[in-house]
Each structure stands twice: as structure tokens, then as C-alpha cells.
Amino acid sequence: MRLILRHRVLRGKLTKGYHSFYLDIYRDGKREYESLGVIANPKDKANYRSALQFCQDILAKRQLELKGIAAGIKTPVYGKGDFIVYCEELGKKITNKKSQENWGDAVKSLQSFEPEGIDVSLIDREWLERYQGFLLAQYSQNTARSYSTKIRQAVSRAVQDGYIAENPNKQVRQIPELEGEIKYLYVEEIMLLDKTPHRHKGRKTAFLFNCFVPLRSGDLEVLTESNIRPAAGGGFEVYFRQSKKQRIESIPISKQGMVYLNQARELARTRYGRDLNADDPIFDIGHKKRYGSMLKTWAQRAYERYGKELPQEIRFHFSWASKEISPHWARHTGATMLLNAGASLEAVGEILGHIDRKTTMRYAKIHPQTKRSTIAMMPTFRNNNDSADT
Known part of the structure; x- marks a missing residue:
């Protein structure tokens, strides 16, 4: 089999002089054609070069598939169900x-959504709209957006690979992100957790460390000794590549964070039966679902044992927070504590790795005592109705 990229000159009123590209296929002494669905104006040099390069990429892919077949390698044919x-x-x-x-x-x-499969040629605007509608009916909006994002990436890649002629992503709007509620703990609640025992000391220590060093839980899970290094201004910092956005970040380790880091190191030495190597994970978190379940058990135990020690507003908060707590709360807690302590939005945003300061603003939650002291600043005076009320 032999493939040749060719074009023919169009003669229609609107496309006169344009080039329409196709593959000339010679197979077993017979000649076939495969239209690539690409039309370009040779006078528009920039767009024409892009269109030609796209067609050449398709030709190269087809040729690689032919070489694979000749070598006995099974290459995928994206027919029914194969998207x-x-x-x-x-x-x-x-x-x-x-x-x-x-x-x-x-x-x-x-x-x-497609239990019987879907032919890649059927991926169009209508299909993408139906798929996104299905996601919104089955999942929360942000989960639906997450899944849609990945499938849309696959659609774009299929367009690049020549399996889809027109990209439906350009015609169908992405599911918008729904801003979620930022949930967190007050420092008084963290203190109760610190003195509440749990048999899984590794997860307990990991969560408490995370409250004072606001990493994403995915980055905490893979943190090793090689990620801990001396900071320029003294102390230590976590230096790592974000798992979510693949950016290099560094976060200084607070004094309280160092306390929990050293506890985690000691637990790790016991776990490994030796000193830590540079690439040994420090924290023992395990499966994320078990981690989340453990946090709820631990927090509810803390509330039952020590909840009465909390001020009324915080006690009410911890009564429901202890039942909903999740690993993500640690990062939220760290950011909220910094902002309540007077740290600037710019500094906290830099620590969290935020590009947009509006994202950091979501963490600006005020402590109940601060609210009370702020309201207490309101002026008071005796009004004319005071005597009538007494």
C-alpha cells in the first residue's frame, strides 16, 4: 500500500482557487481516495501552511499505521465503540x-453514557451537548465539569489525529465551574484534635501538619525528604512540583508545622525500620477514602470528649464540622488561619499557588471572636424611648 498527499483546485463561486486535500491510496493494484475534509486558500499563506502541516501529520500517522501492519503490529481502528x-x-x-x-x-x-460504545465519526455538536447534559444530571456541577474537560481534551486530540473533521468543542460551551464553599477549622478545634488520640498516628500527624503547611493533599501524600530544604531566610521549606498544575512551588514550614514534621519522620523511621532515604514518602496516609473516614471518626471523638471546652459559637461549628471534615479542610484551615492572623491576601495567595487573588479571597473567613470585637466597636447612646421601655 502506498499513500500520497494530493490536492485539487476548487472552482466554486465562493471557493474558487482554494485547495481541497485528500489522500491518494494505492492498494493491491487499485486506487482509492480519502478526503481529509480540509480546504485552504493558497493566497492566505499562514493559514495555508497550517492546513498543509495538519494534512501532512495525518499522512505521517497513516504511514506509521501501515508500517505497524507490515511488522505484524495490531494498530487500533477506531470503529464502533472505539472512541x-x-x-x-x-x-x-x-x-x-x-x-x-x-x-x-x-x-x-x-x-x-454510551454503554454500547460510540463511533468516533459520530462525535459532533449534538453528541457533546447530550453528554454534558448527562453529566449534569448524574453528578455535581464541578465533577461534571471535571469529566467533561477530560473528554473534551480527547475530542480535540481526535481532531488533531484526523479522526474528527470539525471540533465540536468550538460549538459547545464548557460546563461552568461552580464556586464551592470553603470549609475549615478554627485553631481551637485543631487544638482539640491534637490532644485526641487515634490509633492511626500517621494520618493524624499528616492532617495536623497540613493545617500549618497548606499543601494540596495529593502533594502531601508524595512528600519526601528530598522536598524538604533549608529556606533562604532561615528555617525550612517544602520545595515541590504541584501535582495539579505541575508548577514548581515552595512553602515555608511554620514552627508548629516542624513539630508535626518531626513526629511524622519518627513514625516513618519506625515504619521503614531504618533512617529515611531521600525518596521515601514521609507521611503514611493510605487510601484517600480511608483517610477521610478516619478524620470523621477522630473529629467526632474530639467533639464528644472536649467539645464543652469550646466557646459557644465554635462549639456549634465543630458539632457539624466534625461530621463533614475531609482532607481538603487542612489546606483551607491553614489559609484561613493566616488571613485571620493578619497576613496579606497577596502573601497567602503566593503560598497557596493562586494566580488570581479572587481565589484567595474565598479563604478570608473571620473568626467569631473577631466578629464580636468588631461589632463591639459600634457606638452606643441613650435614645428617647429608653425611659418608656423601663
Whole structure:
């Protein structure tokens, strides 16, 4: 089989002089054609070069498939049901474990929507609208957006690979992100957790450390000794690549954070039976669902034992927070404590790795005592109705 990229000159009124690209295919002495669905105006040099490069990429891909067949390698043919296979293959190329899990969840949502599979040629505007509608009916808005984002990435890649002629992503609006409520703990509640025992000391220590060093839980899970280094101004900092956005970040470790870090190191030495190597994970968190379940058990125990010690407003907060607490609360807690302590939005945003300061503003929650002392600043005076009321 032999492939040649060719074009023909169009003669229509609106496209006169334009080039329409196709593949000339010679197979077993017979000649076939495959239209690439690409039309370009040679007078528009920039767009013409882009269109030509796109067609050449498709030709190169077809030629690689032919070489694979000649070598006895089975190459995928994306027929009925194989858009899901295509998405699965893309997921296998992801190296980050967390991102790979998220991609797998998105593919599962696609399998639920198309249990019998979907021909890649049927991926169009109408299909994408129906898929996003299905996601919104089955999942929360932000989860639906997350899954949609990944499948839309697969659609764009299929367009680049020449399996889809027109990109429906340009015609269908992405599901908007819904701003979620920031949930956190007060420092008084953290103090109760600190003195409340739990048999899984590794998870307890990890959460408390995370409250004072606001990493994302995914970054905390893989933190090693190689990520801890001396800071320029004294003390130590966490130096790492974010798992979510793959940016290099550094976060100074607070004094209280160092207390919990050293506790975690001691637990790790016991766990490994030796001193820590540079690439040994420091924190023993385990499966995220078990981690979340452990936090609820631990927090409810703290409330039952020591809840009466809290001021009324905080006690009410901890009564429901102890039942809803999750690993993400630690990062939220750290940011909120910094802002309540008087840290600037710019500094906290830098620590959290936020680009937009509006994102950091979501963490600006005021402590109940601060609210009371602020309201107490209101002026008071005796009004004319005081005597009538007494």
C-alpha cells in the first residue's frame, strides 16, 4: 500500500482557487481516495501552511499505521465503540498517578453514557451537548465539569489525529465551574484534635501538619525528604512540583508545622525500620477514602470528649464540622488561619499557588471572636424611648 498527499483546485463561486486535500491510496493494484475534509486558500499563506502541516501529520500517522501492519503490529481502528478505547489509550500516556485516576473516572462516565460504545465519526455538536447534559444530571456541577474537560481534551486530540473533521468543542460551551464553599477549622478545634488520640498516628500527624503547611493533599501524600530544604531566610521549606498544575512551588514550614514534621519522620523511621532515604514518602496516609473516614471518626471523638471546652459559637461549628471534615479542610484551615492572623491576601495567595487573588479571597473567613470585637466597636447612646421601655 502506498499513500500520497494530493490536492485539487476548487472552482466554486465562493471557493474558487482554494485547495481541497485528500489522500491518494494505492492498494493491491487499485486506487482509492480519502478526503481529509480540509480546504485552504493558497493566497492566505499562514493559514495555508497550517492546513498543509495538519494534512501532512495525518499522512505521517497513516504511514506509521501501515508500517505497524507490515511488522505484524495490531494498530487500533477506531470503529464502533472505539472512541472509548481511544480515550483509554490517551489515559495510559498520563504519568501522574492522580491525573490518571481522574482520567479513568471520566472514561467511566463516558461508558455509562454510551454503554454500547460510540463511533468516533459520530462525535459532533449534538453528541457533546447530550453528554454534558448527562453529566449534569448524574453528578455535581464541578465533577461534571471535571469529566467533561477530560473528554473534551480527547475530542480535540481526535481532531488533531484526523479522526474528527470539525471540533465540536468550538460549538459547545464548557460546563461552568461552580464556586464551592470553603470549609475549615478554627485553631481551637485543631487544638482539640491534637490532644485526641487515634490509633492511626500517621494520618493524624499528616492532617495536623497540613493545617500549618497548606499543601494540596495529593502533594502531601508524595512528600519526601528530598522536598524538604533549608529556606533562604532561615528555617525550612517544602520545595515541590504541584501535582495539579505541575508548577514548581515552595512553602515555608511554620514552627508548629516542624513539630508535626518531626513526629511524622519518627513514625516513618519506625515504619521503614531504618533512617529515611531521600525518596521515601514521609507521611503514611493510605487510601484517600480511608483517610477521610478516619478524620470523621477522630473529629467526632474530639467533639464528644472536649467539645464543652469550646466557646459557644465554635462549639456549634465543630458539632457539624466534625461530621463533614475531609482532607481538603487542612489546606483551607491553614489559609484561613493566616488571613485571620493578619497576613496579606497577596502573601497567602503566593503560598497557596493562586494566580488570581479572587481565589484567595474565598479563604478570608473571620473568626467569631473577631466578629464580636468588631461589632463591639459600634457606638452606643441613650435614645428617647429608653425611659418608656423601663
